[in-house]
Amino acid sequence: MTYKRYCQQIIIDGLNKIDPETTVNGYDLGLLIKDNMIMPRRVDNQxxxxWATEMDEYYRYAIEEFGTVCNPFNDRDAFFKECTGYNVCLMLSLSNTVRDLVDDPFKVSDYRAQIIADLMNVKELILQEVF
Incomplete structure (x- = not known):
């Protein structure tokens, strides 16, 4: 499984676990999924x-943009969670549906299928500012 596909699956799982009556805006949807994502207990060497290329890209991006990042050599699991959380929010910000609703409250169930379709059309993760 590619890292991009892993992030897509986290978002799809997150969308499917959200109560159908939940109302959020596009920005908060990313945070909701990020805060509730299920991560492996330990990230293995394999x-x-x-996914070393993606992890390295995030590390370099985060140092440049934020000035700080979890150290992947001291706390690999925290780094993996930080990197994945950022990429989940990034991928959601690439969804036209989420972008159109970034400030407008919507019922997740009304847009779930559209958001998933948008996610599946993401060709690659290019690190950039998340709205």
Whole structure:
């Protein structure tokens, strides 16, 4: 599984777990999914080596943009969660549906299928500012 596909799956799982009556705006949807994502207890060496390019890109981006980041050598699991959380929010910000509703409250159930379709059309994760 690619790292992009892993992030897509976290979002899809998150969308499917949200109560159908939940109302959020596009920005808060990303935070809701990020805060409730289920991460593996431990990130194994094989996973980190397969996704090393994406992890390194995030590390370099975060240092440049934020000036601080969890150290992947001291706390690999926290770094993996931080990196994945950012990429989940990034991927949601690439959804036209979420972008159109960034400030407007909507029922998640009304837009779930559209958001998933948008996510599946994301060709690659290019690190940029999340709205």
């Amino acid at each position: 996973t980190m080596s397969v």
